[in-house]
Amino acid sequence: MDYEIVIGLEVHCQLLTETKIFCGCSTNFGNPPNENTCPVCTGMPGALPVLNRKVVDFAVRAGLATNCDITQSSIFARKNYFYPDLPKGYQISQFELPVCVGGYLDIEVEGEQKRIGITRIHMEEDAGKLVHPEHEYGVSFVDYNRACVPLIEIVSEPDMRGAAEAVAYLKAMRNIMVYLEVCDGNMEEGSFRCDANISLRRWGAPEFGTRAELKNMNSFRNVQRAIEYEVERQRDILDGGGSVVQETRLWNVDRGISISMRGKEDAHDYRYFPDPDLLPIVIEDAWIDEVRENLPELPVARHQRFVADYGIPVVDADVLTADHNVADYFEAVVKLYAQPKAIANWIMVELMKFLNDDKISITKCPVTPQGLAELLGLIEDGTISGKIGKQVFAQMYSSADNDPRQIVENQGLAQMSDTGELISMVDEVLAASPDKVKEYQGGKTKMLGFFVGQIMKKSKGQANPQMVNELIKERIG
Amino acid sequence: MELYNDTLENLSQRLAKGEISALELTQSVLKRIAEVDGKIGSYITVDTEGALAQATAADIRLKSGENVTPLTGIPLGLKDLISTAGLQTTCASKMLVGYRPEYDATVVRRLREAGAVITGKLNMDEFAMGSSTENSALKKTCNPWNTGRVPGGSSGGSTAAVAAATAIATLGSDTGGSIRQPASFCGVVGMKPTYGRVSRYGLIAFASSLDQIGPVALTVADAALLLGVIAGHDERDSTSVNIPGANYYDNLKKDIKGLKIGVSQEYFSAGLDPEVETLVRKACGQLADVGALINEDVSLPHTDYAVAAYYLLATAEASSNLARYDGVKYGFRSDDADGLVDMYRKTRAQGFGDEVKRRIMLGTYALSSGYYDAYYRKAQQVRTLITRDFDKVFGDCDVIVAPVCPTPAFAFGEKIADPLAMYLSDILTIPVNLAGLPAISVPCGFTKSGLPVGLQIIAKPFAEETLLRVAWQYEQLAGWSGRRPELEKGAV
Numbered sequence: 001m002d003y004e005i006v007i008g009l010e011v012h013c014q015l016l017t018e019t020k021i022f023c024g025c026s027t028n029f030g031n032p033p034n035e036n037t038c039p040v041c042t043g044m045p046g047a048l049p050v051l052n053r054k055v056v057d058f059a060v061r062a063g064l065a066t067n068c069d070i071t072q073s074s075i076f077a078r079k080n081y082f083y084p085d086l087p088k089g090y091q092i093s094q095f096e097l098p099v100c101v102g103g104y105l106d107i108e109v110e111g112e113q114k115r116i117g118i119t120r121i122h123m124e125e126d127a128g129k130l131v132h133p134e135h136e137y138g139v140s141f142v143d144y145n146r147a148c149v150p151l152i153e154i155v156s157e158p159d160m161r162g163a164a165e166a167v168a169y170l171k172a173m174r175n176i177m178v179y180l181e182v183c184d185g186n187m188e189e190g191s192f193r194c195d196a197n198i199s200l201r202r203w204g205a206p207e208f209g210t211r212a213e214l215k216n217m218n219s220f221r222n223v224q225r226a227i228e229y230e231v232e233r234q235r236d237i238l239d240g241g242g243s244v245v246q247e248t249r250l251w252n253v254d255r256g257i258s259i260s261m262r263g264k265e266d267a268h269d270y271r272y273f274p275d276p277d278l279l280p281i282v283i284e285d286a287w288i289d290e291v292r293e294n295l296p297e298l299p300v301a302r303h304q305r306f307v308a309d310y311g312i313p314v315v316d317a318d319v320l321t322a323d324h325n326v327a328d329y330f331e332a333v334v335k336l337y338a339q340p341k342a343i344a345n346w347i348m349v350e351l352m353k354f355l356n357d358d359k360i361s362i363t364k365c366p367v368t369p370q371g372l373a374e375l376l377g378l379i380e381d382g383t384i385s386g387k388i389g390k391q392v393f394a395q396m397y398s399s400a401d402n403d404p405r406q407i408v409e410n411q412g413l414a415q416m417s418d419t420g421e422l423i424s425m426v427d428e429v430l431a432a433s434p435d436k437v438k439e440y441q442g443g444k445t446k447m448l449g450f451f452v453g454q455i456m457k458k459s460k461g462q463a464n465p466q467m468v469n470e471l472i473k474e475r476i477g
Numbered sequence: 478m479e480l481y482n483d484t485l486e487n488l489s490q491r492l493a494k495g496e497i498s499a500l501e502l503t504q505s506v507l508k509r510i511a512e513v514d515g516k517i518g519s520y521i522t523v524d525t526e527g528a529l530a531q532a533t534a535a536d537i538r539l540k541s542g543e544n545v546t547p548l549t550g551i552p553l554g555l556k557d558l559i560s561t562a563g564l565q566t567t568c569a570s571k572m573l574v575g576y577r578p579e580y581d582a583t584v585v586r587r588l589r590e591a592g593a594v595i596t597g598k599l600n601m602d603e604f605a606m607g608s609s610t611e612n613s614a615l616k617k618t619c620n621p622w623n624t625g626r627v628p629g630g631s632s633g634g635s636t637a638a639v640a641a642a643t644a645i646a647t648l649g650s651d652t653g654g655s656i657r658q659p660a661s662f663c664g665v666v667g668m669k670p671t672y673g674r675v676s677r678y679g680l681i682a683f684a685s686s687l688d689q690i691g692p693v694a695l696t697v698a699d700a701a702l703l704l705g706v707i708a709g710h711d712e713r714d715s716t717s718v719n720i721p722g723a724n725y726y727d728n729l730k731k732d733i734k735g736l737k738i739g740v741s742q743e744y745f746s747a748g749l750d751p752e753v754e755t756l757v758r759k760a761c762g763q764l765a766d767v768g769a770l771i772n773e774d775v776s777l778p779h780t781d782y783a784v785a786a787y788y789l790l791a792t793a794e795a796s797s798n799l800a801r802y803d804g805v806k807y808g809f810r811s812d813d814a815d816g817l818v819d820m821y822r823k824t825r826a827q828g829f830g831d832e833v834k835r836r837i838m839l840g841t842y843a844l845s846s847g848y849y850d851a852y853y854r855k856a857q858q859v860r861t862l863i864t865r866d867f868d869k870v871f872g873d874c875d876v877i878v879a880p881v882c883p884t885p886a887f888a889f890g891e892k893i894a895d896p897l898a899m900y901l902s903d904i905l906t907i908p909v910n911l912a913g914l915p916a917i918s919v920p921c922g923f924t925k926s927g928l929p930v931g932l933q934i935i936a937k938p939f940a941e942e943t944l945l946r947v948a949w950q951y952e953q954l955a956g957w958s959g960r961r962p963e964l965e966k967g968a969v
């Protein structure tokens with residue numbers, strides 16, 4: 001039988017604030033266990049949370065970028081459950097009156113536009129992390145560095161109708177959050193993660209089917225695979241006359257299957273209630289306006305502008321706007337050197353290759369936009385050839401020396417454009433191969449390449465090939 | 478007179494003048510603790526070494542004359558749910574025996590900065606849940622006026638210590654009457670400030686929206702001096718309010734002529750002990766004699782619903798606040814547990830006392846899915862109505878005068894077996910917490926059998942100055958404050 005697939009996503013973004021949501025501890029990743037902690041984030045008796053206003057800024061930014069309404073007076077609630085990584089026995093989150101509600105995101109799937117509703121965005125604190133030492137059975141440790149790190153959860157409407165739509169939504173959402181500098185978007189490290197609610201229903205059925213919740217998908221590819229697996233699993237059940245059980249399932253990457261984690265009967269009663277330690281968050285219009293004014297250009301707008309203003313191909317704009325740091329870099333070079341297409345090529349081919357090899361972000365690129373602009377200028381004015389340009393770029397990259405002119409000068413890499421010197425070199429080569437000169441003059445014009453090659457070799461690649469060509473033709477043409 | 482018997486107000490002047498030293502005074506109080514606390518049982522922890530060191534430091538400060546505050550060199554005790562860095566803080570629970578906080582509560586930091594001497598930590602009902610201190614898992618505290626009677630609770634250790642002169646003054650905490658009721662039972666002054674006036678940072682929470690730290694002292698002036706140091710905005714507590722306080726002490730003596738005092742009939746209803754009623758009504762008469770205008774025609778119509786609303790809200794918050802005692806990081810952990818869930822179950826089953834467990838269960842139920850609207854949300858609505866009752870009365874009156882507790886101190890065991898009877902003993906103090914108002918208990922006489930009775934004065938939010946002024950004026954007229962029980966005679 002044929003079914004309609006219904007998917008809703010809950011996306012968690014770890015926010016890029018410098019300090020935690022309810023205390024002044026650092027959010028720095030990778031510090032020794034429990035170094036970034038204090039009485040507040042370890043839930044010591046008597047300690048109280050104080051809201052980091054930056055977190056509200058970020059949540060409002062995310063809400064405005066996804067067309068949400070901002071709640072004027074929103075409240076924090078306690079979500080109560082026991083787990084060793086949760087030091088207070090409750091997570092401070094939002095329940096009734098979340099910070100943003102009722103937005104949407106437009107996505108494109110197979111050339112078609114689709115609007116996905118966003119139910120709500122709420123702020124909450126992350127939990128710590130359990131550490132199970134390999135050789136000590138029955139002993140576990142808890143690292144609270146991550147406890148109290150701010151998150152936003154973005155809950156979509158059940159508007160997606162297949163894995164491809166879900167992945168497109170997720171990619172668009174990730175790109176926006178990265179552009180907003182709200183989240184680093186790292187799925188493997190879990191700073192951008194998602195849970196999926198999936199159900200099937202017969203075409204035309206008015207009500208949704210029973211849904212299963214999928215967790216633990218740490219890449220776009222895994223989201224795609226896990227949803228496809230789940231759809232097939234539910235289809236098999238329904239086709240066999242069975243009914244889907246409401247449950248939470250964990251995706252197992254290695255085995256490519258999902259496994260039931262807990263059923264409805266084990267579902268927690270979180271006993272949400274307003275946190276009496278925190279006051280309602282009053283967000284006045286002035287605050288919202290301030291955030292709105294500082295909102296960066298979003299990916300879709302920037303892409304359109306790149307194509308329209310710089311005249312670069314859509315595929316180039318795709319690559320350059322996929323990471324706003326790359327787009328920033330591109331524009332910085334364009335400002336200094338008005339050849340967008342040439343710059344795009346250099347960034348996408350040369351620069352990205354080096355960055356990918358070293359696995360570093362463009363923000364850490366040793367070649368500055370100024371350095372690159374100058375290098376491209378040297379190629380354009382004929383000082384060096386494109387080939388030498390690549391060599392100079394490699395040197396600039398490895399030494400972080402952003403003065404290409406100096407490099408060319410010091411190493412004598414400039415093209416030979418001195419006619420006198422070139423003429424004597426051409427004459428020498430022609431004199432050394434009288435037979436070949438004859439062949440050329442007899443109509444074998446491809447011998448021209450041979451002569452040019454000889455001269456380039458003699459000049460160690462520094463002869464200006466254009467001029468060499470002309471000189472040869474002048475001499476024996 | 479022994480130094481420990483004097484008031485904070487006098488001692489502070491004597492210290493500043495160099496007539497006595499902080500060390501002498503502290504030694505006097507420590508000696509007193511050694512002599513009588515065996516009989517009263519106020520202290521869970523006496524910090525002799527720390528107190529002597531702080532006294533020595535205070536003397537240096539007093540000698541230099543710099544940075545001297547009214548609390549410099551004054552020995553104070555703290556209810557054992559106020560966090561003290563490095564000094565055991567138990568909440569009178571088996572759960573926290575041996576727990577040494579890594580930080581000072583804001584009030585403790587302020588006391589230390591003022592140069593106060595901290596003598597130790599005082600007994601209470603476990604996690605402040607109770608009205609007699611009988612729920613302490615660690616020790617029994619007796620009423621210094623009659624050791625067969627309870628001191629009240631939950632700050633019973635704090636009030637008994639002041640009455641027995643084992644501290645010059647103390648801090649307690651008041652969630653539903655936990656400072657005022659034991660102050661009434663022990664014949665001392667106990668004040669609950671406006672919610673938000675004193676930082677809760679470091680106060681181990683029972684019910685966060687109701688808890689408030691306050692002073693317990695021999696006289697109103699002493700309480701005013703202590704409040705002056707602990708009150709004030711704290712950026713570590715989001716619910717602390719940034720409203721500057723007046724100089725509570727300096728304004729005490731302004732007269733109260735023409736001040737409007739409301740007396741609500743709902744606070745004199747059935748169940749009120751006739752002796753208590755007589756003493757409180759007499760106090761109203763005395764206030765009228767000095768020019769206050771008594772209005773007996775005010776009404777707080779939702780008073781009857783306060784206890785029910787309180788026991789839903791307070792327990793709901795407590796069920797969440799006490800979730801952190803899970804045996805993972807500090808405090809008690811059951812040693813016969815098999816696996817994580819069993820560790821939680823056994824740790825909490827063995828670590829908490831009956832009343833704490835009863836309230837955690839009540840609160841968990843009130844917040845459960847399907848019951849939230851009927852219990853928690855409804856109780857919040859009642860809370861709003863009670864607050865409006867007070868707002869309305871305060872449209873016409875400056876303060877409200879009432880009994881603190883329907884009865885004087887009761888005997889050990891009298892109510893402990895009947896939780897409901899115990900809960901109802903808070904009926905006259907709870908509405909104040911629900912509305913977040915400041916209120917005080919001032920001694921207003923003794924029953925025929927020699928038990929002290931307190932007069933409750935309630936003021937508008939952040940009107941502590943008026944509250945203390947009325948209390949001080951009454952105290953001057955009545956002269957009940959400062960009396961001491963005769964402990965030596967009956968010493969065991």
Ligand SMILES: [Zn+2]
Nearest residue numbers: 023025038041
């Ligand atoms: Zn922290």
